[in-house]
Amino acid sequence: xxxxxxxxxxxxxxxxxxxxxxxxxxxxxxxxxxxxxxxxxxxxxxxxxxxxxxxxxxxxxxxxxxxxxxxxxxxxxxxxxxxxxxxxxxxxxxxxxxxxxxxxxxxxxxxxxxxxxxxxxxxxxxxxxxxxxxxxxxxxxxxxxxxxxxxxxxxxxxxxxxxxxxxxxxxxxxxxxxxxxxxxxxx
Numbered sequence: 305x306x307x308x309x310x311x312x313x314x315x316x317x318x319x320x321x322x323x324x325x326x327x328x329x330x331x332x333x334x335x336x337x338x339x340x341x342x343x344x345x346x347x348x349x350x351x352x353x354x355x356x357x358x359x360x361x362x363x364x365x366x367x368x369x370x371x372x373x374x375x376x377x378x379x380x381x382x383x384x385x386x387x388x389x390x391x392x393x394x395x396x397x398x399x400x401x402x403x404x405x406x407x408x409x410x411x412x413x414x415x416x417x418x419x420x421x422x423x424x425x426x427x428x429x430x431x432x433x434x435x436x437x438x439x440x441x442x443x444x445x446x447x448x449x450x451x452x453x454x455x456x457x458x459x460x461x462x463x464x465x466x467x468x469x470x471x472x473x474x475x476x477x478x479x480x481x482x483x484x485x486x487x488x489x490x491x
């Protein structure tokens with residue numbers, strides 16, 4: 305973040321405007337980056353890359369009516385670009401498959417209060433993370449954006465550059481798979 309701030313030295317209110325526009329969205333951007341990359345370091349790199357790219361586009365950001373979906377769309381496109389580059393690379397990377405971060409889930413359980421409801425909820429979260437790992441990438445993306453982040457089907461379609469009907473279809477199939485997994489076990 306300090307690198308980005310340095311880009312605005314001597315520009316006066318540009319730095320303040322950049323902060324005002326982006327600060328409310330950085331947490332959501334990181335959360336989505338982490339969900340897609342399943343790596344803290346990769347998520348931080350992805351968000352930093354986007355912030356650096358946006359540092360010189362403050363005027364353009366001011367023209368956007370609803371900034372959050374626009375930012376997530378840019379983040380998603382960059383993630384896809386990096387994923388494709390990584391997939392086509394002759395070097396093998398560790399994070400090819402989407403898997404829940406067991407260390408994070410385990411630490412949540414350890415920190416849980418003695419309440420059975422808390423433990424039950426954490427167990428359900430773990431089961432849901434495993435079920436999410438069983439979904440196809442395109443289904444997981446619509447579930448993450450629509451059901452977990454609260455974007456409308458139209459916003460999801462815009463972010464992912466697909467038709468609204470495709471979003472609804474993927475959403476329906478993903479929910480059905482999740483429901484089957486959660487009631488019957490693995491697919």
